[in-house]
Amino acid sequence: MRLPALRAVLPAPLAAAPAAARLAARLAARLAARAAALTAALVSPTIAPLGAQAAGAPAAAAPARVTAIRADRLIVGDGTQLLDPVVLVQGERITAVGTAAQVAVPRGAAVIDLRGHTLLPGFIDAHTHLTSIDNDGGDLAALRETPAHGAIYATVNAERTLRAGFTTVREAGSLGYVDVAVRDAITRGLIPGPRIHASGPALGTTGGHADVNGWSPFLQLPGTGAIVDGADAFRRQVRLNVKYGADQIKIVATGGVLSVGDAIGAPQMTAEELAAAVSEAARLGRRVMAHAHAGDGLLAAVRAGVASIEHGSLVSDEAIAEMKQRGTYLVPTLIILEEIVRDGAAKGVPPYAVAKATAIAAERRVRLRAAFQAGVPFALGTDATSDIHGRNGEEFRYMVEILGATPMEAITIGTRNGARLLGVDRDLGTVATGKLADLVAVPGNPLEDITRLQRPAFVMKGGAVFVGPGGR
Numbered sequence: 001m002r003l004p005a006l007r008a009v010l011p012a013p014l015a016a017a018p019a020a021a022r023l024a025a026r027l028a029a030r031l032a033a034r035a036a037a038l039t040a041a042l043v044s045p046t047i048a049p050l051g052a053q054a055a056g057a058p059a060a061a062a063p064a065r066v067t068a069i070r071a072d073r074l075i076v077g078d079g080t081q082l083l084d085p086v087v088l089v090q091g092e093r094i095t096a097v098g099t100a101a102q103v104a105v106p107r108g109a110a111v112i113d114l115r116g117h118t119l120l121p122g123f124i125d126a127h128t129h130l131t132s133i134d135n136d137g138g139d140l141a142a143l144r145e146t147p148a149h150g151a152i153y154a155t156v157n158a159e160r161t162l163r164a165g166f167t168t169v170r171e172a173g174s175l176g177y178v179d180v181a182v183r184d185a186i187t188r189g190l191i192p193g194p195r196i197h198a199s200g201p202a203l204g205t206t207g208g209h210a211d212v213n214g215w216s217p218f219l220q221l222p223g224t225g226a227i228v229d230g231a232d233a234f235r236r237q238v239r240l241n242v243k244y245g246a247d248q249i250k251i252v253a254t255g256g257v258l259s260v261g262d263a264i265g266a267p268q269m270t271a272e273e274l275a276a277a278v279s280e281a282a283r284l285g286r287r288v289m290a291h292a293h294a295g296d297g298l299l300a301a302v303r304a305g306v307a308s309i310e311h312g313s314l315v316s317d318e319a320i321a322e323m324k325q326r327g328t329y330l331v332p333t334l335i336i337l338e339e340i341v342r343d344g345a346a347k348g349v350p351p352y353a354v355a356k357a358t359a360i361a362a363e364r365r366v367r368l369r370a371a372f373q374a375g376v377p378f379a380l381g382t383d384a385t386s387d388i389h390g391r392n393g394e395e396f397r398y399m400v401e402i403l404g405a406t407p408m409e410a411i412t413i414g415t416r417n418g419a420r421l422l423g424v425d426r427d428l429g430t431v432a433t434g435k436l437a438d439l440v441a442v443p444g445n446p447l448e449d450i451t452r453l454q455r456p457a458f459v460m461k462g463g464a465v466f467v468g469p470g471g472r
C-alpha cells in the first residue's frame with residue numbers, strides 16, 4: 001500500500017526506471033512492515049482484542065487486522081457530526097463509518113475506546129515553515145545557517161506538528177529543497193511527521209520579501225527563497241522546483257511583514273511574471289500559493305489564477321469578489337501576526353517587523369472577517385515558525401474569534417477545505433469509508449470549547465497510532 005505513495009515522491013525519471021522502482025518497492029515493503037510492527041507493539045498493551053479474548057486465543061498482530069475506534073462523537077469534517085460512532089480501520093484506510101448500532105465490530109478486531117472524546121479527521125495546516133526555528137523571518141538564518149540546520153529543525157518540528165493532530169501540512173518555501181527531503185524521510189517511515197506537501201524554494205524578485213535586504217551591495221548574500229526576475233526566469237525556476245520534487249509552487253507577490261525595506265501591499269511581481277509562474281506550474285500539474293498581503297499585488301495574483309492567497313491581511317472588496325467568484329482560497333495565518341503584535345518584541349522579533357504587524361493588526365481583523373463572511377473559501381494555515389510548531393491548533397480559536405466562524409466551520413476549514421486546496425480530498429479531509437485513516441481525538445466537545453482542539457488525546461496517521469491509547 002505504501003508503494004504508490006513512495007513512487008509519487010520520487011522524481012519522475014527515477015520513478016519510471018524499473019530498477020529504481022524495484023528498489024523502492026523493496027524499501028517500501030520493508031518500512032511498511034516495520035511501521036505495522038511498531039503500531040502493533042504500541043497498541044497491544046492497552047487495547048483488548050475482544051473477539052480473540054472471547055475465544056481464549058492469543059492476540060494476533062497481523063498487519064491487516066481491523067481496528068475499531070469508538071468515541072462519543074464524530075465530527076466528519078464536512079460540517080456534519082455523528083453521535084456514538086464506530087470507525088473501522090484496516091491497514092492505512094478507513095473501511096467503515098457509522099453509529100455503533102450501524103457498524104458491527106468484526107470478531108478479533110482491536111478496539112480503541114475513546115468514549116468521552118470527539119473524533120475528527122486529521123487536521124491540515126496549509127502554511128508551515130518546518131525548517132524554521134528562529135523569530136526573525138529568516139534573514140539572519142540565511143546568513144548564519146545552512147539548509148542542514150533547517151533539516152534538523154524540521155525533523156524536530158515535524159514530530160511536534162504531528163503530535164498536535166496535524167497529519168498533513170503544506171510547506172510554504174524551503175531553501176535547498178529541505179522540505180522535499182523531510183517529506184521523503186517521513187513517507188519512508190524514517191522519522192515521524194505529517195504528510196508534507198513541499199514547495200522547494202519560494203520564488204521572489206530582487207529586493208522583495210524573499211530576498212535578504214539592507215546589506216552592503218559588496219556582499220554576496222543568498223535569498224530566503226529563489227531570487228528570479230523576468231517571466232523566463234520564473235518559468236525556469238518553476239521547472240527546477242518541479243524537477244527537484246516540489247508538490248506546489250510558492251510565489252511572493254507582495255511585500256511582507258518580516259522583510260526589510262518593503263511595504264506589505266507593494267506588488268513585487270509583474271503581470272508577465274505572475275502569468276509565467278502560474279501557467280508553467282499548471283502545465284506541470286502544480287498549483288500556486290501566493291504570498292500576498294494587500295493591494296494591487298494581491299488582486300493581480302488572484303487574477304493570474306493562483307490557488308490560494310497566503311495572509312491576505314488587507315484584502316480589498318474587489319479582491320474578495322474576485323476570489324469568491326474564482327474559488328481562490330484565503331489562508332489567513334492568524335496566529336503569527338497576533339503573536340508578533342502581542343509579544344514579538346519579547347521573543348526577539350526585530351522592531352521594524354513588530355511595527356509593521358502592529359500597524360495593520362486592527363484593520364486586518366476587519367478585512368479577513370469581511371472576506372470570510374462574504375463567502376471566500378478559507379483554509380487553515382499558521383505560518384508556523386519559532387515556537388508555533390506544535391501549537392498549530394490554536395489557529396482554530398483565532399478563526400472563531402477573528403473571522404466569526406462557528407466552531408464547526410473552523411473545523412471544516414482546518415480539515416476538508418485544506419484537503420481540497422491541496423488536491424487530496426479524495427483521500428483526506430473527512431472521515432469516510434475508503435479514505436486514509438488520519439484521525440484525531442480530543443477530550444470533550446470542541447463545538448462547545450474550540451480550545452479542546454489544541455490538545456489531542458489521540459493521533460492516528462495512515463492507520464498508525466502516534467499519540468494516545470497505545471501510542472508513545
Ligand SMILES: [Zn+2]
Nearest residue numbers: 127129172383
Ligand atoms: Zn510563510
